[in-house]
Amino acid sequence: MLLNSSRLNKALEVTDDVRLAKKGNKEAFCRIIESNKNQLYRIAKGIVHFEADIEDVFQEATLKAWLQIKTLKKDEYFKTWLIRILINECNTILRKRKSVITLEEVSFTESEDLNINEKLDLWNALNSLSDEYRTVVVLFYYEDLPYKDIAAILKISEGTVKSRLSRAKAKLEEILNFAVKGE
Structure with missing residues (x-):
């Protein structure tokens, strides 16, 4: 109380x-x-x-x-x-x-358990997303904002937030899987 x-x-x-x-x-x-x-x-x-x-x-x-x-x-x-x-x-x-973001300017504060290559892959993958997808990912995963708040901030529906988040995750997974297979 x-x-x-x-x-x-x-x-x-x-x-x-x-x-x-x-x-x-x-x-x-x-x-x-x-x-x-x-x-x-x-x-x-x-x-x-x-x-x-x-x-x-x-x-x-x-x-x-x-x-x-x-x-x-x-x-x-x-x-x-x-x-x-x-x-x-x-x-x-x-x-x-x-x-393009250079390696010297990258500072990794999240997920310290990842090795430097994984962090760099994740960083590059996030940067490759369109602005609308990257913004939703940052607000949801880094700021822990609920769908409702993200929708209000971006002036879109909650359904659009969920859709963009889902598409962003799929795109990140695709990019990261390609990076792993490409090595």
Whole structure:
């Protein structure tokens, strides 16, 4: 019961901060960004990978959110709205970049039990997915977001989320099986 009460209080604080931020209160806006920055960082890292790009994406998304916060219709959807802005910025960077990730820039923090070749294969396979598939994989597997939240963030149905996730897994399996057979 105490845990639910704590979550409710935090949710109310965030909603209050959103209301204040919509009225131009920079401190309230900064508190919201600060409370979400780790998740935003992980999402950006999962999509754009390069530290410099992650910083650019974070700054651009934060600036856009600040400039457009008055357009937010429902305060309780601030986090979903902010993640959507971040993903759009990630996609903008990817469209501009369209380059191959080099081994030196790869940092493996997930699944430490895999050997370096398996990690590299997985990393390359993930990068070979289209933006729409890679984004769903990052949000579901790296951020542990439920289908409902992913659907809200991406403005698609839960069925589409499940479909993209299924197709992404099939594509990853195909790529990884090819990598194993090709060696």
